Amino acid sequence: RFRFCGDLDCPDWVLAEISTLAKISSVKLKLICAQVLRDLLGGSMEYEKILKLTSDAKLESGDVKATIAVLGFILSSAAKHGVDSESLSSELQQLGLPKEHASGLCRSYEEKQSSLQDSLRAASLRLSRLGSVCWRVDYTLSSSELQEVHEPLVHLTLTVQDEQRGSTEAVPMAVSADKFRVLLAELKQAQALMNTL
Amino acid sequence: MLLVLSEAQRGDLGCLQRAGAAAVGELGRLAVELLRRGAAPRACEAAARKLNIDVDTIQHGIEGLTYLLTESSKLMISETDFQDSIHVLGFSDELNKLLLQLYLDNRKEIRRVLGELAPKLPSYHNLEWRLDVQLASRSLRQQIKPAVTIKLHLNENDDQTAHVLQTDPSTLLHLIQQLEQALGEMKTNHCRRIVRNMK
Numbered sequence: 001r002f003r004f005c006g007d008l009d010c011p012d013w014v015l016a017e018i019s020t021l022a023k024i025s026s027v028k029l030k031l032i033c034a035q036v037l038r039d040l041l042g043g044s045m046e047y048e049k050i051l052k053l054t055s056d057a058k059l060e061s062g063d064v065k066a067t068i069a070v071l072g073f074i075l076s077s078a079a080k081h082g083v084d085s086e087s088l089s090s091e092l093q094q095l096g097l098p099k100e101h102a103s104g105l106c107r108s109y110e111e112k113q114s115s116l117q118d119s120l121r122a123a124s125l126r127l128s129r130l131g132s133v134c135w136r137v138d139y140t141l142s143s144s145e146l147q148e149v150h151e152p153l154v155h156l157t158l159t160v161q162d163e164q165r166g167s168t169e170a171v172p173m174a175v176s177a178d179k180f181r182v183l184l185a186e187l188k189q190a191q192a193l194m195n196t197l
Numbered sequence: 198m199l200l201v202l203s204e205a206q207r208g209d210l211g212c213l214q215r216a217g218a219a220a221v222g223e224l225g226r227l228a229v230e231l232l233r234r235g236a237a238p239r240a241c242e243a244a245a246r247k248l249n250i251d252v253d254t255i256q257h258g259i260e261g262l263t264y265l266l267t268e269s270s271k272l273m274i275s276e277t278d279f280q281d282s283i284h285v286l287g288f289s290d291e292l293n294k295l296l297l298q299l300y301l302d303n304r305k306e307i308r309r310v311l312g313e314l315a316p317k318l319p320s321y322h323n324l325e326w327r328l329d330v331q332l333a334s335r336s337l338r339q340q341i342k343p344a345v346t347i348k349l350h351l352n353e354n355d356d357q358t359a360h361v362l363q364t365d366p367s368t369l370l371h372l373i374q375q376l377e378q379a380l381g382e383m384k385t386n387h388c389r390r391i392v393r394n395m396k
Contacts, residue, residue: 125327125348127361186335193333 002091004078010095017070018096023057024067026100033108036071041112041119075109079116085109131159131168154180198274200265200282207286209261212254214288218295220248224255225299228262232310262299269300270307322357323350345369 002010021029032050039045045068054064078088085106092102109116136155143149158171175183202210213221223244230237241259245252269279276297283296324347331342347362364372382388 125325125346127346127348190333190335193338197332 002094004074004081004083004088004091006077006081011073013066014070014073015095017066018092020059020063020067021070021101022096022098023059024054024101025056026098026104028053028056029101030104030108032067033071033075033105036068037075037108037112037116040072040076041115071105074105075112075116076120078109079113079120082117085113126163128163129161131161133158152177198272199278200268200272200274202265202282202285206261206264209257210265210286212250212258213262214286214292218291220250221292221295223248224258224262225295228259228266229299229303229306231259231263232267232307265296266300266303266307267311270304271311273304273308276301317354319351319353319358321349322352324348325350 001007005011005014024032032053035045035050050068051064054067059067074088074092083091088109089102089106092105093099097105134157138153138155140149140151140153154175154177156173156175158173160169160171161167162169213224227237227240227244230240241255242252245255248255265283269282274282279297279300280293283293288296326348327346329344329346331340331344333340343366345364345366347364349360349362351358351360383392
């Protein structure tokens with residue numbers, strides 16, 4: 001039972017690859033961690049650099065990919081379950097990772113832990129997103145039904161990003177003054193509730 | 198089980214006798230390529246030029262061979278049945294042996310390709326979830342209503358679809374319980390007996 005695995009057993013493939021990690025020197029492992037963290041945070045990983053760093057340990061290409069996968073799993077899973085770097089270090093040592101390797105890994109993890117959690121938070125399931133709100137206030141003078149209308153009218157266009165289809169949709173609407181007052185009041189109440197949380 | 202070849206197919210394959218053993222080897226290779234990757238008209242023309250036979254005969258020959266190979270592989274007929282089936286074509290022994298070898302060599306791969314042609318139900322790709330708590334709505338304040346939102350990603354014939362579902366925790370627990378029961382069925386004696394017999 002490991003905290004960084006979410007209080008579940010450590011997956012077999014992770015256990016198997018810990019010995020591969022031990023083959024790389026602890027200094028090089030820290031640099032590989034930095035590359036993996038860049039990839040997890042949305043940047044680009046420089047695969048050639050990782051290949052150079054692992055060349056001393058004489059790892060095959062399958063082992064290099066396994067190393068990247070295992071590091072990615074350990075770092076993102078630890079961030080997911082909010083494990084602090086001390087506990088992560090001791091749990092990795094329990095799995096058989098040498099002390100210097102574990103402490104190097106956990107130092108890299110500690111530096112980037114909150115950024116990792118922020119990026120994971122942003123990647124969480126989201127059904128749709130409000131893009132922007134555009135508005136315009138008109139004043140209706142007269143219409144075919146009534147000669148003297150003299151009513152204000154609000155035109156709203158909400159831009160909604162649909163996460164399901166990955167498309168942006170514009171929702172236009174015309175709101176009369178009374179309806180708009182109700183809408184605004186309700187939204188202000190919702191905002192007040194959100195601020196109290 | 199014997200393969201029954203229609204008149205047209207016998208005609209197609211009849212050209213093989215005239216073409217000779219080397220040609221049959223070449224046509225066999227083209228037939229297998231056709232099954233692997235689809236039609237290659239330029240390869241047929243090249244073969245026609247090399248073997249000095251006209252393109253139509255080559256095409257018919259390849260079609261006949263393809264039918265012979267797929268039907269034999271589909272039905273997984275034994276060597277003797279295959280030999281008996283092509284005996285009716287009246288080929289020389291050498292040609293018969295060549296065809297049999299062609300069948301045996303490519304049987305496994307052809308069966309693999311045929312297996313992929315079966316219609317497939319949508320399959321699981323990924324699951325994203327989110328746990329929310331509804332605290333208030335326009336009609337009612339001071340609520341506590343937990344809900345789990347799930348996005349199920351499925352693979353449907355190389356198309357990715359996503360289904361959004363929402364449930365409350367008790368339904369989710371019931372769902373988990375049902376799925377665990379389904380998995381548990383594999384451990385019953387009945388299922389174990391069937392699995393043992395399939396192996």
